[in-house]
């Protein structure tokens with residue numbers, strides 16, 4: 001942890017550049033957003049920015065699927081599929097799996113009928129080539145009329161490290177804890193089902209450092225890619241989860257409204 005903290009200066013940590021030009025939507029205070037047609041939502045942000053947590057909340061609120069490319073890949077690795085075997089080593093090193101493999105995986109998933117009202121992508125796109133592919137794929141997708149809303153979750157470098165090194169997950173219900181920030185009631189076991197929590201193999205210091213480097217090199221340019229097209233909405237992810245969530249809903253609905261009126 002210390003070594004990574006010392007490296008903090010090398011990382012271009014963003015401030016809390018919250019875009020306040022959102023048009024307020026009606027989903028923040030509403031009981032549920034399941035009647036709001038949302039369309040595709042892309043969550044950008046460094047590993048550990050809380051995309052997974054926010055994606056689950058968004059998916060629950062709007063009644064749309066949460067598509068995490070990391071989860072789909074880990075599932076393939078666990079089941080020993082062809083795709084899993086190809087991805088395993090790359091993931092263990094903290095590198096990115098090839099665009100072809102990941103694009104194919106996403107293409108299959110977003111064709112499913114549960115994606116018709118919208119879906120939230122967590123961890124995809126991660127390269128400009130993936131983003132360009134996604135735009136083409138969605139333009140060609142029959143019935144896809146809603147514009148894609150892109151939200152960037154900005155978190156300072158030290159927060160990222162604490163979130164990544166402290167992350168522990170329940171293998172049964174997927175509940176995510178953090179030994180520093182949100183520990184379980186009993187050390188090492190899930191509050192809900194009592195199962196032993198595990199640490200992801202790529203959440204070790206050495207791999208985290210590689211993942212953050214690959215984020216800087218390959219994924220950060222996506223901010224400029226979407227910014228240039230005036231499609232980027234930013235949320236300050238250094239705040240408590242509920243505050244990030246409220247800002248996120250405003251970004252999504254303001255983003256959708258603004259994009260829809262263009």
Ligand code: AMP
Pocket residue numbers: 047069070071073090091092094095096097098099102122123124125126127130202211
């Ligand atoms: P995540 O759970 O999103 O942090 O992803 C875990 C790992 O899966 C990453 O470090 C990559 O090796 C791989 N991965 C997930 N999504 C992508 C993607 N869009 N492109 C390439 N590799 C990915």
